[in-house]
Amino acid sequence: MNMTLLPKEAQDAVQVLLQKRTVRQLEEHVASLNNYLWSRKRPLEDKELREKAMELEKKFKDNTHIESDLNIYQKEQKLKNDVLNSLRKNTYHWQPLSYTEQFGLVYLATRFDGGFAAVSRALHEIYQRVPEFTPQTLMDFGSGVGSVSWAAHGIWGKSLKEYMCIDSSASMNTLSDLVLRGGSEKSDMHIPGIHFRQFLPVSPKIQFDLVVSAYSLNELPNFAERERTIQTLWRKTGGFLVLVENGTRVGHQLLMEARDIVLKGGDKEVWDHRPACVFAPCPHQLECPKLAGSSQIPCNFVQPYQPLKFSWNRSTHWEKFSFVIFSRGPVGENNRDWPRMVGPVLCRPRHVHCNTCCSDGKLHHHIITAKRHGKDLYRCARKCEWGDRLPAMISNSVPGKMEYDEKEPAS
Known part of the structure; x- marks a missing residue:
């Protein structure tokens, strides 16, 4: 398995930025963020919360003795408070990440190299199987520190002319821009043609040859928002849509949810009628067999990479990730069904x-x-x-x- 390595220009830019803007206890912050990201769960839906509340209410009614001297209103209030307290203690409380300037630097040190490794591996799937694919335009949703642009440029740098990087955090867009300029605002961008936006364009009239979303689906607060986003990303796809997430059960489930959304369609605004085909990793378009079983082990893969040169890093790390790639219609070789x-x-x-x-x-x-x-x-x-x-x-x-x-x- 080939080892991936961030381009030297990107590595040097990280060192320059972290020297200019010293982050105290960086090693501790990196370890803490890494643990949090890999243990993070998806946000609960309102329906799931209501079901949990109803289960708790029934449980407390059956098992809890409520003082007989309380009136009906007081009994109902006590039951309500017991349910709410139990939900607060025993329910996972998802929160969106706040990408401040300081947090962005910690995220850069934590995820830039591993994210680059996973995205590079996924994009090479297209490069190796469809060598005639030479994209000119790329859209990166949830672009963060720019891992996708660096990975895509390393593969299709000769053909790519336009990179549309979309991230709701202005500070992350600024940080990504600085990395591209080697850490200095006055320097030229290492990769030309990159543009930053904070909002996802929804018009289907302009498509991109390659659309990528890496480690971004769990930043969306609910299923309705994820569905709207996935439909928009597919609407903007002219060639391939690439989705990458953590190789955890949650990451895999988010990708399979997105897979269903794309394959089942349902988008009211259809301009491109070419069908959605699963290009990788699945050799079929049926239900994921790993989710069908009782164990529900995530479908994931590993990619070795050389991490950023920090004193606490070993020479080799392994990124465990899940991914799914869609193509507009059948693309590539005839051996799509190889195991x-x-x-x-x-x-x-x-x-x-x-x-x-x-x-x-x-x-x-x-x-x-x-x-x-x-x-x-x-x-x-x-x-x-x-x-x-x-x-x-x-x-x-x-x-x-x-x-x-x-x-x-x-x-």
Whole structure:
């Protein structure tokens, strides 16, 4: 698996900015933010809160003795207060992140390199499978510190002419601009053609060849807002829509929610009638088999990268992420239904264990040997890694059997 590395210009800009604007206890802030982001849950819907409140109310009525000398109004108030107190203590309270100038610097030190690694891996999926795709325009929703622009420029820098970066935080747009200028306001941008906006354009008349949203869906406060945003992003997509999130259960669920929104349509304002096709990682457009099971293990992948040069960082980190890519109509090679490796490939003497998601919408466990499957496929399977596609259709596999340890590699 190839190691990713932020461009030297981006690394140098981070060092310049953090030297100019000293952040006290930066290491502690980075560790705290990283832990928070990876444990963050999605915001509860009003309907879910009401259901929880009704369950608690029934529970308290059945199990709690309310003093007989209280009148009906006092009893109702006590029951209401008990329910509210329990909700405050036992319900996850989602809050939007406040991207101040100081917080932006901490976020830059925490997520710039890992976000770049995940986005680069996702974009390379398009680059490798559709080499004729040469985008000229890019829209990045929730652009943050600019990881998407740096990753896309590294792949399609010769063809990309316009980058539309959209982030609701003015301070993050300013910070991203400074990174592009090497940390100095007076310097030229390393990547030309970048423009910043705080609001998502909703008109379908202007489309972008490539639309990306990375680590942004959990910043939206409810399903209605996520649905509107996803529909707008698809409306603005002329070629590919790429969505990337944390490789957690929450991140994967948010992506599968977005997948349903795009595939089922329902947008009242349709200008481009080319159908939505799942380009990657799924080899099918059926329900995700990992969500269908009782365990609901997230479908995620890992990407090694060299982190920013801080004293507390090791030489190699691993970014665990989930992603989904949509294309406007069928695009690329005819082998779209090749199985996808959805876990580590276990090489054993004279056989290989592969866990894949297949075109039938099911998870399969393959035991590949040279004698049974041929030397070419056996050698290919031994070289495959987590996230790769297996260039073959294998009939003798065990559906539903997932035998691998999904622990995150040591960073």
